Amino acid sequence: MTIFNLAIELAYWQQTIIRSVLGLVAVLLPAGTLVYLYLFKMMSFMQSRLGPMEAGPYGSLQLLAEVGKFLQKEDLFPKAADRVVFKAAPFVVLASTFLLVLVLPAGPDAWFINIDTGVFLALAVSSISVIGILMAGWGSASKYSLIGGLRAAGQLVAYELPLVLAVMGVVIQAGTLNVQEIVFAQANGEIFGWGGIGNPFIITQFLGFMIFLVAIQAELTQPPFDMPVAESEIVTGYLTEYTGMRFLLFFIGEFATAGIFSALAATFFLGGWYIPGLDPTDNLFNLIGPLVLVGKMLLVSFLIFWFRFTYPRFREDQLQQLAWKVLVPLSLVNIVATGILKVAF
Amino acid sequence: MASFFLSQIQGLDRLTSDEVLVAQNVFFALIALVMIFAALRMVTTENIVHAALYLVIVLAGAAGMFILLGAEFVAVTQILVYIGAIIVLFLFGIMLTKGSFGTEEGEFRERNQMAVLVGVLIVAVTSGSFIDSFRDAELSREAPSTTAEIGDTIFGQFIIPFEAISVLLLAALIGSVVIARRDL
Numbered sequence: 010m011t012i013f014n015l016a017i018e019l020a021y022w023q024q025t026i027i028r029s030v031l032g033l034v035a036v037l038l039p040a041g042t043l044v045y046l047y048l049f050k051m052m053s054f055m056q057s058r059l060g061p062m063e064a065g066p067y068g069s070l071q072l073l074a075e076v077g078k079f080l081q082k083e084d085l086f087p088k089a090a091d092r093v094v095f096k097a098a099p100f101v102v103l104a105s106t107f108l109l110v111l112v113l114p115a116g117p118d119a120w121f122i123n124i125d126t127g128v129f130l131a132l133a134v135s136s137i138s139v140i141g142i143l144m145a146g147w148g149s150a151s152k153y154s155l156i157g158g159l160r161a162a163g164q165l166v167a168y169e170l171p172l173v174l175a176v177m178g179v180v181i182q183a184g185t186l187n188v189q190e191i192v193f194a195q196a197n198g199e200i201f202g203w204g205g206i207g208n209p210f211i212i213t214q215f216l217g218f219m220i221f222l223v224a225i226q227a228e229l230t231q232p233p234f235d236m237p238v239a240e241s242e243i244v245t246g247y248l249t250e251y252t253g254m255r256f257l258l259f260f261i262g263e264f265a266t267a268g269i270f271s272a273l274a275a276t277f278f279l280g281g282w283y284i285p286g287l288d289p290t291d292n293l294f295n296l297i298g299p300l301v302l303v304g305k306m307l308l309v310s311f312l313i314f315w316f317r318f319t320y321p322r323f324r325e326d327q328l329q330q331l332a333w334k335v336l337v338p339l340s341l342v343n344i345v346a347t348g349i350l351k352v353a354f
Numbered sequence: 355m356a357s358f359f360l361s362q363i364q365g366l367d368r369l370t371s372d373e374v375l376v377a378q379n380v381f382f383a384l385i386a387l388v389m390i391f392a393a394l395r396m397v398t399t400e401n402i403v404h405a406a407l408y409l410v411i412v413l414a415g416a417a418g419m420f421i422l423l424g425a426e427f428v429a430v431t432q433i434l435v436y437i438g439a440i441i442v443l444f445l446f447g448i449m450l451t452k453g454s455f456g457t458e459e460g461e462f463r464e465r466n467q468m469a470v471l472v473g474v475l476i477v478a479v480t481s482g483s484f485i486d487s488f489r490d491a492e493l494s495r496e497a498p499s500t501t502a503e504i505g506d507t508i509f510g511q512f513i514i515p516f517e518a519i520s521v522l523l524l525a526a527l528i529g530s531v532v533i534a535r536r537d538l
Contacts, residue, residue, distance in 0.1 A: 094407065125501045126430050133430045136438030140410060143445045147403055155449060162446055169438075186501055 028121050035110045039268025039306060040261050041072055046307070047314040048264075055318050082253030087150055090250065094148035099251070099258035101141030106265045108134035113272055114189045115282050116298030117290050127188035128180055131273060132173050135228065138266070139165045142237075142247055145259075149250040157246020160325065161230055161237035167332040168234075172224035174340035178217040178347040179210050179277045192281035196289035206285040211278040216343045218278045220336050225270040226313055227328070229263060233320035234328060267310060275305035378422055385422070389415035397469075406444045413437050427501045 019027070049071060053060030061068035086092060112127045114120040124130065139162050146158015180186055183194035191210075198208025211218050227234040238246040248259055275281060282298030283289050294301075323331070389412050396408035413436045420429035508516050 091401075091403075094403070124426055126426050129427070129434070129501075130430045133434035133438055136434065136442070139442050140407075140437065140445065143442065143449065144407070147445070147449055159446070159449060162442060166439075166442060 032107065032110055032121055035113070035115075036107055036265045036269070037261070039272070039303070039310075040265035042303075042307070043264050043268055043310055043314070045069070045072055047310065051311075051314060052318050076257065079253055079257040084254060085250075085252050087250045089150035091148045091150065094144045095250075096255070098141050098145035098148055099255045099262065101144060102138045102262040103258055105134055105136075105138035105141065106262050106269065108137070109266065109269050109273075112188050113269065113276065113302070114192060114298075115302050116295040117189075117292075119282075119295045119298055120189060123187070123189050125185075125187050128176055128186045128191070128277075131188070132169070132176070135172075135266075135270075136165070136169055138262070145251070146247040149247070151250055153243040153245075153249045154247050157237045157243050157249065160243075161247060164227055164230065164234065164237060164328060167329055168224045168227035168336075171220050171332060171336035171340050172228060174337065174344060175217040175220040175224060176277060177340070178214045178343050181344065181347045181351055182210060182213060188276060188281075192276060192283055193289055195280045196283040207280060207283065209278065209280040214278060214343070214347070216339065218274070220340050220343070221274055221277070222309075222312060222316075223331075223336060225267075225274065226316060227332070229267050229270065229313070231267070231313065231317045233316070233323050235322055236325050236328060239322060267313060268306060271310035271313060272302055272306040274309045275302065279305050279309070281305070382419070382422055385415045385418045402448055403445065406441060406448065409444075410437055410441050413441070427504055 049060045049068065061071035064070040064074045086095060109131060111121040112124075112131045114123070142161045142165070143158050146154045146156075146161070149155075179191060183191040185191060185194070195209050196207045200206075200208050200212070230237045236242075238248060243249070248256060251259060282294060282302045284297075284301050287293065392408045392411035392415070396405050396412065399405050399408065413432060417429045417432040417437075420426070420432060
């Protein structure tokens with residue numbers, strides 16, 4: 010990480026410690042930002058109210074108050090629950106989130122891991138959370154939880170496919186599975202010989218971007234895809250029996266994953282940490298890259314939360330039909346078209 | 355003690371072929387112990403959901419082994435296919451069909467002897483054939499094949515078997531739909 014090599018050379022284990030701490034920050038910071046900015050404030054403004062105003066100036070300390078409230082609550086277990094599975098479930102979901110953040114590069118040298126299978130790894134570890142959700146649904150020993158868990162798992166499995174296939178267009182165009190090299194491919198790209206803004210893949214892969222957005226909306230079980238936690242039918246699905254700290258862990262997991270998926274979308278389609286006009290290997294990007302990435306992440310997650318607050322809930326069969334009969338065929342068409350154009354040009 | 359391990363880890367890039375990779379061996383031992391424990395618990399537990407979850411630990415351990423060997427593509431495939439898809443299908447199937455919580459005492463007792471027999475046979479045949487084929491072979495310390503090389507090999511040299519497997523899987527998929535939907 011050159012960003013820290015400016016002053017001193019660091020040993021491998023020191024770099025590892027710094028990367029671990031920064032990984033924690035990269036998970037928690039977007040989660041907190043999204044909850045305050047969008048869930049508390051933007052949703053309130055859209056509904057003609059002010060949202061939290063009491064804790065701190067403009068309600069800015071509301072998050073701390075919420076965390077404090079959750080931490081004080083008693084750690085309750087349902088009588089029939091399978092305690093070990095019930096306790097472990099939120100950690101499995103969080104583990105998936107923490108593994109997902111690893112593939113995100115935030116600058117030419119500011120990365121957690123830089124491997125050739127980056128995209129593949131991201132899509133693989135995002136599927137681990139399904140196991141955590143099934144564990145929560147089954148371990149709670151309640152019928153609402155079980156139905157919610159099964160709904161969630163069915164939905165996540167169905168939308169994993171368009172998620173993967175939508176990214177394939179980007180991978181074909183960049184010619185690599187390495188996330189860092191996808192960023193470089195966009196930074197060094199040219200639009201018909203004009204390299205003024207690089208070649209952000211949203212221009213050529215707009216269909217892929219739309220499919221990716223819909224798929225991450227469903228993967229996050231956010232409205233209009235929130236049947237797994239549909240409060241009017243099954244209380245809150247697999248979350249029904251969770252209180253206090255464990256509920257908070259699920260909550261952090263959901264919003265952190267929202268942030269990371271948005272950052273991944275920004276990396277695949279909007280050029281990641283790169284801004285046009287500068288040399289992508291410039292050391293400056295190790296400092297401003299993370300900020301650029303957060304900015305683009307906020308842009309993409311604005312879209313996600315905008316859809317969330319706007320549309321009513323789908324029915325279960327409509328959800329499955331959208332995945333299998335619309336998104337999967339569309340993304341296959343996108344892959345074939347991208348492949349043909351890649352060979353033609 | 356700690357400084358000894360640190361010097362070993364920092365010295366990894368200067369290894370020659372007759373030195374031992376200490377960190378790699380330590381992690382191999384740790385993962386192997388966890389895998390053995392989880393595998394034993396998986397076949398002895400009375401609770402079928404617990405068995406599936408122990409299987410997750412075993413498969414994750416296998417993925418860790420692949421990473422230790424530097425085969426990241428195989429490791430990621432292991433996670434995507436086995437943990438992300440097959441185990442999820444197992445859990446899905448169990449939860450949709452069982453619908454009950456808690457342990458099922460002795461449900462699989464009667465098939466124990468058969469299972470032991472099959473297990474011993476599998477271990478004997480696979481370990482025998484592995485030892486026979488790789489008796490004196492030594493793995494190179496060079497980086498194993500990269501993702502790009504694997505892709506080139508699958509879609510170049512092995513394109514016919516690859517397509518054959520695709521057609522086979524498609525046939526299986528259509529067959530399962532036909533069996534499940536008798537009204538078609």
